[in-house]
Amino acid sequence: MNILIAGDSEVALHLAELLSGENHDVTLVAPGRDFLKLIESHSDLLTMVGDSTSIQVLKNADVRRTELVISAHLDGRLNLLTALLAKRLGAKKCIAKVNEPEYLTDECKEHYKDMGVDYLVSPEKIAAKEIANLLSNTAAAEIFDFTEHKLSLMLVKLEKDAPVVGKTLNEVAREHEQYDFRAVSIHRKGKTIIPKGDDVFHAEDLAYVITKPKGIDHLLELSGKKMFEINNVMIVGGGAVGSQAAAALESKFNIKLFEVDPERANELSDSLNSTLVINGDARNINLLESESIGSMDAFVAVTNNSETNILTCLLAKRFGVKKTIALVENIDFIDISQSVGIDTIINKKLATASYIIRFTMTASVISTKCLTSVDAEVFEFMTTEGSPITKKPIKKLRFPRQAIIGGVIRDNQGYIAHGDMQIRAGDKVVVFALPEAFHDVDKMFKSR
Helix, strand or coil: CEEEEECCCHHHHHHHHHHHCCCCEEEEEECCHHHHHHHHCCCCCEEEECCCCCHHHHHHCCHHHCCEEEECCCCHHHHHHHHHHHHHCCCCCEEEECCCHHHCCHHHHHHHHHHCCCEEECHHHHHHHHHHHHHCCCCCCEEEEECCCCEEEEEEECCCCCCCCCCEHHHHHHHCCCCCEEEEEEEECCEEECCCCCCECCCCCEEEEEECHHHHHHHHHHHCCCCCCCCEEEEECCCHHHHHHHHHHCCCCEEEEEECCHHHHHHHHHHCCCCEEEECCCCCHHHHHHCCHHHCCEEEECCCCHHHHHHHHHHHHHCCCCEEEEECCCHHHHHHHHHCCCCEEECHHHHHHHHHHHHHCCCCEEEEEECCCCCCEEEEEECCCCCHHHCCEHHHCCCCCCEEEEEEEECCEEEECCCCCECCCCCEEEEEECHHHHHHHHHHHCCC
């Protein structure tokens, strides 16, 4: 696919690296040469210095032959203008990244769609929604639902005393014949494994599991986890993510929100209904104690500084907080953050990629999820008549080795995949895949 990415944000850089590594023809247009140097040395994508709101620059980038334009400047207005111009000049599909809440209303989305912007994506809104979802599923480090909760993807960290530790997948399956879940990935010491029947679960493994709703309690029991009730939540950082998370959660929980900037703290006090806004630095241990951090059930750190978020989450753990969530924008910090005890990591670049990557597939993709802990993706495909995936039972398919089918949703019911299952046209199929398998997985679901 011919893809044009415009912008000088970290999101633009991450998308350019990700998509160019998936055999797409990617052109990155950015206003400064220094930004482009960050990627030119280790990527074969085409780069151009220029203003993406210039018609001539877009023409030079051959925008009329472009199948997908993604505008990801820091300024949402530049992204909207870039997308509008690109569509007028012949681009087939245009996506604009926006942070400003006024652009994200249903009315605004309809107006921009009428003018040619196919989709608006807000990393901050996606991250806030993910936080809200995680606080309703307290034992999971990550969770993602497919087709009205018929199947879910959960990330659980195996405790040392978990019943599955030291057992193979085959042994677990034999002992729990009616199990309603399937492990699709194990992340261990920085490496990702697509598990086979003879692979053994180890303590501290991060296991991604596809589960049916009635299998969640059993899954948590086998992983050594327990659900717990959340009433009190402390949020650090009153930016776009923190404020949107507080707005979404304040009707369910007692929220305290720390914001270090006094002017911003006043704005939040006026805009939020029942959230207690505290003007102060959450790195101050005495201040945390005075605000009863020990009585918190969950702690969410979403400032613009990854180190601050990691540090304050570790402080919260020290005070006995059961659930900690940190916004970590440096992908290199994710593994170490989880290894030191932070329960869940959120990354806006990965969250945005989850939304966008479905538009690069030729098969019909309902939803996608870029996983935080591993360099991998989960896809929910809609199968069509004549696609290779429908030709044989799963065990006889030449399915890519670096991918695995986790579950199938058929007739509004979720099923865990097994070797004898025959996928049919109209099924929704959940697939876990490493990047090197994306292209081959896509072909399995493409109509012939």
